[in-house]
Amino acid sequence: MDLPKPNSEIIARKPQIVALLQVVLPDDAVIYDEHEVKAYECDALASYRCPPMIVVLPSSTEEVAAVLKICHAEGVPVVPRGSGTSLAGGALPTADSVVLGVSKLNKALEINYDDRYIRVQSGRTNLSVTGAVEALDFFYAPDPSSQLACAIAGNIAMNSGGAHCLKYGVTTNNLLGVKMVTMEGEVMDIGGAHLDAASYDLLGLICGSEGQLGVVTEATLRILHKPEGARPVLIGYDSNEVAGACVSDIIQAGVLPVAIEFMDRPVIRAAENFVGAGYPDVEALLIVEVEGSEAEIDEQLALITEIAKRHNPVELRESQSAGESAAIWAGRKVAFGAMGQISDYMCLDGTIPVSQLPLVLGRITELSEEYGLDVGNVFHAGDGNMHPLILYDANKQGDLETCEKMGAEILKLCVEVGGCLTGEHGVGIEKRDLMTTQYTDVDIECQLRVKDVFDAKWLLNPAKVFPLAATESRRT
Amino acid sequence: MMKPTSEVDLAEAIASTTGPVRIVGGDTRQIGNPVKGEVLNTSGLSGITLYEPGALTMVARAGTPLMEIEAALAAEGQRLPFEPSDMRAIYGASGQSTIGGVVATNSSGPRRIQAGACRDSLIGVRFVDGQGQIVKNGGRVMKNVTGYDLVKLMAGSHGTLGILTEVSFKVSPAPEASSTVMVEGLSDTDAVTAMSAALGSPFDVNGVAHINGRTVIRVEGLDGLVKYRAAKLVDKIGGVVVDFDWGAVQNIGDIAGREGDIWRFSVKPSDGPKLGAALRAAGATEVVYDWGGGLIWALSPKGDDMRSAMGSISGNATLIRGEGHPVFQPEAKEIEFLNTGLRAKFDPRNILNAGRMG
Structure with missing residues (x-):
């Protein structure tokens, strides 16, 4: 993966730029020491690193606006950063950039239970949004795996999902409004506590724009009352195909579970070794969770287990207690970490039509043999959002490159069968060069023109999302 | 053509x-x-x-x-x-x-x-x-x-x-069953309070309106589930389970065919009653609340300005049927700048439904 060549003329002006930033920010909010900026050299796509020129940590929307005005006037690229948990390299700096971290913007500003929203500063972590409202049994629905650490700013940038979006939707379906600062330093409110835009749906456009259209400093988020209860059932099958068919039948049956999670044998074993969840040693495991009162849960689970039984499961375990529910989820929740114990891995995020699950899983197995790299599958099956984990050895020469090649083949396959490159992680730098497999030049040009409107000088996170060749004339 | x-x-x-x-x-x-x-x-x-x-x-x-x-x-x-x-x-x-x-x-x-x-x-x-x-x-x-x-x-x-x-x-x-709880005779303010209570409950309500003095709350899903939730809602906010034609809300059936202008407002639900009162004071003859009070339909005399009834309430007003006022809520200048910019990129010759949105 290439990064654009840093502009040496900008780097040469570093002392002047630091001095300008120090005028509008407290001293400790401008980090420019070459050792200290290394803390910001990568996000969760840690195989790519590049220390930025400067890091700024503003504490208010006004400070963000002042920083952006300076960078705009000075022609300095800005890389916005939430908590740095992007798996796609969304917050990866370039050597000539200013990283704008929103971590100090972490307050809950307003909670309104009657109108069911919370207004927070964008650096607040996902889980602490729910934390602010759970005393009254409310919650914020999108729940990415990194929710303990990831910031709402990053969730908005990537339009993050999670395990429960089959019922509750992803970030864009739960975002009511933002306060955003453009690259020129202009502050604007888009949306609010009311529903639907007066004219164009700019809020929908900003969500998922990977920090390329503006820096979001505040967000108004929809909160919901928790259901009375929730209970999972664990279903094991001796083939991925049958598990895939079961998922499809459940969805069609008219009962919409809040989550349908899928794990294959490598992941089941890793999770079992890691946490001892009591998983059976089967080819494929489904965790299906439903919500409601006890009686409602019984009624829904009866329907689901009846469907599951038609496919001859080798294991069917309905949770009978809170402890058993926790055990069923325990392995799934640690799945990524457990795989990380075994090996370095690359986590893909392609989404496919649910009907294509058996075909794609089969082809991934073939590719695994072809490339000589093991793969584990753990994903949100209800919505077809796959997360193949390709195992590789970072210390072995050429292994990462082989892994990336194989990953690209899987993602191309996802597009071929009617899906997409990324369901919830974003394009970042990771899938930038694959955009042309999903979109024509015209499709891409149309998106580039949107950025032209918001950021005419192409200074905000400019080297992401699109193939570098497609954006070169705009960036330079 | x-x-x-x-x-x-x-x-x-x-x-x-x-x-x-x-x-x-x-x-x-x-x-x-x-x-x-x-x-x-x-x-x-x-x-x-x-x-x-x-x-x-x-x-x-x-x-x-x-x-x-x-x-x-x-x-x-x-x-x-x-x-x-x-x-x-x-x-x-x-x-x-x-x-x-x-x-x-x-x-x-x-x-x-x-x-x-x-x-x-x-x-x-x-x-x-x-x-x-x-x-x-x-x-x-x-x-x-x-x-x-x-x-x-x-x-x-x-x-x-x-x-x-x-x-x-x-x-x-599509759900197996649908059920509506109706409470009659609530003031607009009390209706929005009741609707907020229903929306803030764990019962997954999916229709919440106040129309002609009737406050209606809908739950849908598996048959047993719907009965249970409706009963719980009656416990919480009162009223009775009724048959109700949601077309009256979905298509504003009661006012759609009547003489006059039709306005549509999107506001924060708790601002609904205040706006409703202001609309009536400004001459609106019918006010229908949907979305728990966050969506308001108003029937008003032809040509009268209802948008100004919003005062300092944030949200937006759309003139759905009528003339003499901007159809869409005028946006702040920085938003308008972006809207204009987008339109110029997507349709540089300004030939597609030109002027439709103002």
Whole structure:
């Protein structure tokens, strides 16, 4: 993966730029020491690193606006950063950039239970949004795996999902409004506590724009009352195909579970070794969770287990207690970490039509043999959002490159069968060069023109999302 | 009149035309300023192109009648989650609503409060821009963050950014049962309090309206589940379980056919009663609350300004039927700058539904 060549003329002006930033920010909010900026050299796509020129940590929307005005006037690229948990390299700096971290913007500003929203500063972590409202049994629905650490700013940038979006939707379906600062330093409110835009749906456009259209400093988020209860059932099958068919039948049956999670044998074993969840040693495991009162849960689970039984499961375990529910989820929740114990891995995020699950899983197995790299599958099956984990050895020469090649083949396959490159992680730098497999030049040009409107000088996170060749004339 | 029968024909027609174009599906959602120009009829771009009930996905050409889509979904026990409204009575129109028109106006009914708007179910679009280029965005899978989300931008853009040719939806299972709890005689303020209590409950209500002094709350799902939840709601806010025709809310049946202007307001629900009172003081003869008080429909004497009743309340007002006032809420200048910029990029010749949105 290439990064654009840093502009040496900008780097040469570093002392002047630091001095300008120090005028509008407290001293400790401008980090420019070459050792200290290394803390910001990568996000969760840690195989790519590049220390930025400067890091700024503003504490208010006004400070963000002042920083952006300076960078705009000075022609300095800005890389916005939430908590740095992007798996796609969304917050990866370039050597000539200013990283704008929103971590100090972490307050809950307003909670309104009657109108069911919370207004927070964008650096607040996902889980602490729910934390602010759970005393009254409310919650914020999108729940990415990194929710303990990831910031709402990053969730908005990537339009993050999670395990429960089959019922509750992803970030864009739960975002009511933002306060955003453009690259020129202009502050604007888009949306609010009311529903639907007066004219164009700019809020929908900003969500998922990977920090390329503006820096979001505040967000108004929809909160919901928790259901009375929730209970999972664990279903094991001796083939991925049958598990895939079961998922499809459940969805069609008219009962919409809040989550349908899928794990294959490598992941089941890793999770079992890691946490001892009591998983059976089967080819494929489904965790299906439903919500409601006890009686409602019984009624829904009866329907689901009846469907599951038609496919001859080798294991069917309905949770009978809170402890058993926790055990069923325990392995799934640690799945990524457990795989990380075994090996370095690359986590893909392609989404496919649910009907294509058996075909794609089969082809991934073939590719695994072809490339000589093991793969584990753990994903949100209800919505077809796959997360193949390709195992590789970072210390072995050429292994990462082989892994990336194989990953690209899987993602191309996802597009071929009617899906997409990324369901919830974003394009970042990771899938930038694959955009042309999903979109024509015209499709891409149309998106580039949107950025032209918001950021005419192409200074905000400019080297992401699109193939570098497609954006070169705009960036330079 | 242009009536292309394929996306390619449409693209060529737009690329070669010089004059303004007025896009027409079924002509049943006449929201916005009148548009001059050659009519472009989308009825030649019709038909469901893909329907996978097991994946909750439907793809259809933009000119497909809404009725055809709803019938196909019903045959599989599914439906559009967002409950688009039938606006024919409002405009005295007799045509067939098309799915493209539903998307272009982001039409959403009572279930919007729980299941989201049209834009929330829309997962992919294909359209022809103002220069006759074919653009696609999104796709047919329900989770997709690949590139910018132009899908949302196209929803509710009233044909001013491109001519939709194909749209994809995430659909949902149709419920086994539906039940409505009704409380009569509440003031607007008490009604919004009751509706907020229902929406803030764990019972997953998906219709919450206050119309003609009746406050109605709907739950849907498996039969036993619905009975249980309705009983719980009665415990919480009072009232009784009744049969109720939600068309009265979805299509504002009681006021749609009556004389006068129709305004639509989107505000924070708790601001609803204050706005309702201000609207009545300003001359509105009927006020209907949907979305728990956050959506207000008002019937008012022809030509009277109802938007100013909002005062300092934030939100937006749309003049759905009537003349003499801006149809859409004027935006702040920095938002207007972006809107104008986008329009110039998507339709640089300003020929698609020019002036529709002001």
